[in-house]
Amino acid sequence: QVQLQESGPGLVRPSETLSLTCTVSGGSISGYYWSWIRQPPGKGLEWIGYVSHTGSTNSIPSLKSRVTISVDTSKNQFSLKLRSVTAADTAVYYCARAPIIRGAMGWFDPWGQGTLVTVSS
Amino acid sequence: EIVLTQSPATLSLSPGERATLSCRASQSVGSYLAWYQQKPGQAPRLLIYDASNRATGIPARFSGSGSGTDFTLTISSLEPEDVAVYFCQQRNNWYTFGQGTKLQI
Numbered sequence: 523q524v525q526l527q528e529s530g531p532g533l534v535r536p537s538e539t540l541s542l543t544c545t546v547s548g549g550s551i552s553g554y555y556w557s558w559i560r561q562p563p564g565k566g567l568e569w570i571g572y573v574s575h576t577g578s579t580n581s582i583p584s585l586k587s588r589v590t591i592s593v594d595t596s597k598n599q600f601s602l603k604l605r606s607v608t609a610a611d612t613a614v615y616y617c618a619r620a621p622i623i624r625g626a627m628g629w630f631d632p633w634g635q636g637t638l639v640t641v642s643s
Numbered sequence: 644e645i646v647l648t649q650s651p652a653t654l655s656l657s658p659g660e661r662a663t664l665s666c667r668a669s670q671s672v673g674s675y676l677a678w679y680q681q682k683p684g685q686a687p688r689l690l691i692y693d694a695s696n697r698a699t700g701i702p703a704r705f706s707g708s709g710s711g712t713d714f715t716l717t718i719s720s721l722e723p724e725d726v727a728v729y730f731c732q733q734r735n736n737w738y739t740f741g742q743g744t745k746l747q748i
Contacts, residue, residue: 557738567687567730567740582737616686627734629677631689631698 524549526617526634534611534641540604544617544634551575551593555620555627556600558591560613561636568613572620572627573600607641614638645669647731647741655747662718664744666731671711675735678707678716681743682727690729691716721748 530542544556558570571581573591581589590603604611615637618630646669656662666676674694679687689698691707694714704719718725726748731741 566742567732569738569740627738629689629692629698629734630679630687630732633686633688635686 524619524632526619526632528615528617528634528637530637530639532638532640534607534639535643536608536641537606540602540607540611540639540641542602542615542617542637542639544600544602546598546600546619551595551598551600553622555622556591556593557618557620557627557630558602559616559618559630559633560611561616562610562613570602570604574622609641612639612641645672645733645736645739647733647739649729649731649741649744651744652742653745653747656721658721658723658748660721662716662721662725662746664716664718664729664746666709666714666716666741668712668714668733670736672733672735674710675733676707676709676714677732677734678705679730679732680725680727681730682724687730718746721746723748 525547527545534540552575555572557572561567571591573579573593579591588605593600618633621628648667650665676694678691680690681687695707706717708715728743728745730743
């Protein structure tokens, strides 16, 4: 059974870079899309972006200029970097797996437990 | 961006009752809609995909219907463990989520 686990600092200072890693266990990185999704306190879910096992990426236009998503197949991990953070980036960050369906990303299943990242000085 | 509007925001029912949750899209998403269940303190779990297909291991009391812009998640007979927030999500044009319906039992 595939499990995902997010890791990284829980506190980031404004204007700095948020860095998170998702470790995949019980299965391979190959053959899937791997996404980051966030949920600000008391708000809904927002998809941030994905990376494929080959390293191709895509992200939501509103965050594209600040987001880098990468994959390390040797470690069965993928990562998120979000630059120039502000308080608006405070959220629970989830990683999730999605199948490749006719070249496009399918549904998110499973998800990691999520990690709260607070942006504050 | 496709906006998904869920209603009601909160639903309070009793065990054994039928729950009907709605998700309306701002433009057609075809059948590219999923439902997720998020129990308190847990990660979301995929319930329904492609509007009406149950994900692996999901009990038969959960069903989904609809296409285009109007979708429904039905829980036929509520169990106490169904307390959760339910989100819809589309993948027809980028990937967006509804704001969620909180189900209280």
